[in-house]
Amino acid sequence: DLKRKSPDAMFRSALRKLPEHRTATELEMIYDEILHINALKELSNEIKKQLTKVIQFEFHQQVGTTLFHQGDEGRSWYVILSGVVDVLIHGKGVVCSLHEGDDFGNLAIVNDAPRAATIVTAQPNCQFLRVEKFDFVKILNEVEAKTDRLKEHGKDVLILEKNSLKSRSGSMADTLTPSNYKYSIARGTVDKILEHILRYIQPWVLTGMEDSMEDFIITYKLFTDSKHLCEYLLKQYRAGDSLKKGVVYFVVRWSHIHTYIFHEDPDIQSFLKELRKQVIQDVLENEIYEELQEDLECVYKPHGKPGLLNRRSSNNGTSGASQVVLTVGTSVQRYPMSKQNGAEPIHDSDKVLLKIYDWNNTYTTVKLPISATCGEIIAAACEKLSNSPSDFKLVELHENHDTNEIPKRQTSVATAVSLNSRLYLTTTGDHPYLVNKQSASKTIEASHMETVSSLEIAYHLCKHNWNLMNNIHILEFLFKTCGGHKFKWTTSNLNVMARRFNQLAYWPPTEICLCANINKRVQLLRKFIKWDTYLKMYHDMFGFMAVMIGIGNQAVSRLHDTWDKLPSKYRKMVQGFEGILDPSRNHRNYRLFVASTESTRIPYFPLIMKDLTFMQEGNDTFKDDLVNFEKMRMTSKLIRQVVDGCRNPLEVDNLLETTKTAGTTKKYAITCPVITNQVVLNEMSNTVEPKRT
Numbered sequence: 001d002l003k004r005k006s007p008d009a010m011f012r013s014a015l016r017k018l019p020e021h022r023t024a025t026e027l028e029m030i031y032d033e034i035l036h037i038n039a040l041k042e043l044s045n046e047i048k049k050q051l052t053k054v055i056q057f058e059f060h061q062q063v064g065t066t067l068f069h070q071g072d073e074g075r076s077w078y079v080i081l082s083g084v085v086d087v088l089i090h091g092k093g094v095v096c097s098l099h100e101g102d103d104f105g106n107l108a109i110v111n112d113a114p115r116a117a118t119i120v121t122a123q124p125n126c127q128f129l130r131v132e133k134f135d136f137v138k139i140l141n142e143v144e145a146k147t148d149r150l151k152e153h154g155k156d157v158l159i160l161e162k163n164s165l166k167s168r169s170g171s172m173a174d175t176l177t178p179s180n181y182k183y184s185i186a187r188g189t190v191d192k193i194l195e196h197i198l199r200y201i202q203p204w205v206l207t208g209m210e211d212s213m214e215d216f217i218i219t220y221k222l223f224t225d226s227k228h229l230c231e232y233l234l235k236q237y238r239a240g241d242s243l244k245k246g247v248v249y250f251v252v253r254w255s256h257i258h259t260y261i262f263h264e265d266p267d268i269q270s271f272l273k274e275l276r277k278q279v280i281q282d283v284l285e286n287e288i289y290e291e292l293q294e295d296l297e298c299v300y301k302p303h304g305k306p307g308l309l310n311r312r313s314s315n316n317g318t319s320g321a322s323q324v325v326l327t328v329g330t331s332v333q334r335y336p337m338s339k340q341n342g343a344e345p346i347h348d349s350d351k352v353l354l355k356i357y358d359w360n361n362t363y364t365t366v367k368l369p370i371s372a373t374c375g376e377i378i379a380a381a382c383e384k385l386s387n388s389p390s391d392f393k394l395v396e397l398h399e400n401h402d403t404n405e406i407p408k409r410q411t412s413v414a415t416a417v418s419l420n421s422r423l424y425l426t427t428t429g430d431h432p433y434l435v436n437k438q439s440a441s442k443t444i445e446a447s448h449m450e451t452v453s454s455l456e457i458a459y460h461l462c463k464h465n466w467n468l469m470n471n472i473h474i475l476e477f478l479f480k481t482c483g484g485h486k487f488k489w490t491t492s493n494l495n496v497m498a499r500r501f502n503q504l505a506y507w508p509p510t511e512i513c514l515c516a517n518i519n520k521r522v523q524l525l526r527k528f529i530k531w532d533t534y535l536k537m538y539h540d541m542f543g544f545m546a547v548m549i550g551i552g553n554q555a556v557s558r559l560h561d562t563w564d565k566l567p568s569k570y571r572k573m574v575q576g577f578e579g580i581l582d583p584s585r586n587h588r589n590y591r592l593f594v595a596s597t598e599s600t601r602i603p604y605f606p607l608i609m610k611d612l613t614f615m616q617e618g619n620d621t622f623k624d625d626l627v628n629f630e631k632m633r634m635t636s637k638l639i640r641q642v643v644d645g646c647r648n649p650l651e652v653d654n655l656l657e658t659t660k661t662a663g664t665t666k667k668y669a670i671t672c673p674v675i676t677n678q679v680v681l682n683e684m685s686n687t688v689e690p691k692r693t
């Protein structure tokens with residue numbers, strides 16, 4: 001009977017049989033046929049063999065037959081044997097047509113999510129191969145890395161990649177774990193990536209899309225802006241039921257990650273108002289939407305402490321922009337109490353009091369928000385002095401008499417200037433004659449901190465570092481390493497952290513060179529090494545690395561008499577630490593060390609900034625007009641590493657808070673005055689221990 005039919009008819013009749021009834025000849029025939037199908041081209045022969053035992057035939061005579069609807073549960077995967085189907089999406093209509101050899105219906109199966117589109121036949125007599133979800137997962141999960149390109153109107157809009165994640169044990173339970181076979185977003189248009197994310201996130205449930213959503217929220221300013229995002233979300237919300245929940249959930253997560261920046265952005269605020277209106281309207285029409293209203297209530301509300309630590313916290317009380325004063329231009333930074341102890345982050349709207357010097361070292365003060373540009377600072381100072389701003393420049397005079405002109409468009413000037421620097425208003429050519437008369441070295445005295453318990457001082461140092469780190473807004477990393485001037489937000493808290501690093505790195509040479517007595521100097525050096533050991537114990541790699549760099553400062557390392565008198569135990573400790581400091585092979589030792597410890601509370605920031613910058617410069621943000629989402633994922637992963645350090649509160653030893661010396665120690669750990677002029681430090685070092693002859 002078989003012999004009388006055409007090969008095509010035989011193929012179809014073999015496919016129509018229940019898989020378990022297929023004979024060996026039939027299986028072979030099916031195999032020969034599917035060898036030529038485009039969609040299966042990349043699969044190994046072994047997989048094709050397995051498919052012959054499970055694929056089924058589906059036929060639709062009528063044009064306009066719906067195979068499944070957007071939002072349906074995904075039950076099977078299809079390959080078109082002949083005919084054409086249209087892909088329809090709510091609010092967009094037909095986005096593309098698929099032809100003979102194309103496949104569809106894999107997304108819902110792979111992601112364990114509702115159908116992303118409706119599929120309708122566009123020609124009569126369409127023929128399909130169909131593989132049920134169970135078989136698809138069982139067989140195709142084993143497939144090597146696969147790329148899936150979704151098109152709309154002839155152009156790629158989303159490129160998904162499925163990584164080969166062969167189940168190690170090969171057991172069924174393993175194979176069926178959803179996270180084992182999900183796609184990740186490689187590239188896409190902004191809108192399509194967002195559509196994909198919104199479809200697959202499930203409010204308050206971890207689906208694996210959660211991470212992509214956070215990656216998007218953390219990095220979107222690199223490839224789009226809030227205004228576009230708001231418009232798109234509102235459009236999706238209005239388009240229909242299926243994405244409403246996703247939109248609300250996205251907004252809630254967004255607000256918790258961006259905290260005060262979310263609230264200070266006028267575009268986002270008007271969007272939020274509009275969204276609230278829409279939700280309330282929906283609730284009036286149908287009470288099933290009450291859930292949405294409740295969810296939207298979870299939007300982050302500002303309460304003045306929105307650092308990294310609080311990115312998941314909820315609202316308690318409110319506060320507007322604080323009128324905090326930061327003073328710059330004195331030898332020691334003077335912050336008001338709340339900011340001085342690092343308890344609060346600096347906001348863009350915070351007012352800063354800047355001391356601006358002129359050529360004969362008299363100064364005028366201007367008070368401007370931290371977000372003011374250098375140009376605005378010049379204008380404000382010139383207005384006070386009745387000068388014409390066009391003639392003037394703002395110059396930073398460092399403690400070592402180096403100068404640099406501050407670019408006119410730079411913001412966060414107050415936090416960006418170095419320790420012990422002064423700001424001068426000068427006309428062209430003036431600045432070589434400037435002299436920083438009030439050099440820090442003349443005002444600093446030895447602290448006598450060596451009398452305080454090592455643990456106590458390490459604790460307060462670490463705690464301040466910890467507070468400063470928690471003040472950094474998650475977006476500051478992005479602003480700092482991706483061309484800050486493009487964003488209207490500042491990086492003040494990150495600047496303060498960078499300055500803190502220098503402060504800690506100049507602290508050992510300052511203290512040690514201020515100490516004239518050799519025995520005391522040895523004792524002090526021992527103390528520094530001990531403090532550093534404790535910082536390491538607290539997993540404060542930031543403080544640890546800074547102090548270690550300080551101990552290695554040439555003004556300290558040349559003090560041979562001091563080092564000779566240091567017990568060998570301490571010398572060995574330093575040698576061990578120096579290994580971690582070694583920058584060779586891209587800081588391999590540090591990276592290995594960090595990987596071997598279970599928790600790094602405060603990471604070595606300079607390295608993170610370096611990695612981030614490298615990542616920004618080494619990878620394109622767009623590839624063929626599509627957002628390079630791989631880059632966004634890597635960027636966000638790095639940033640999240642820092643955030644992860646903040647997840648658990650610092651374990652505090654409360655006893656250390658209540659010692660007799662706690663007040664002074666804490667104050668010192670925060671202010672810790674230092675000399676940053678290396679020439680001066682070298683001179684002081686020479687004075688305490690003249691060169692050996």
Ligand code: CMP
Binds near residue numbers: 106107109
């Ligand atoms: P799935 O979500 O399971 O069901 C609809 C299918 O349409 C989807 O998988 C894709 O395989 C296919 N498809 C083709 N083009 C698109 C597109 N531009 N957007 C979404 N799905 C598409």
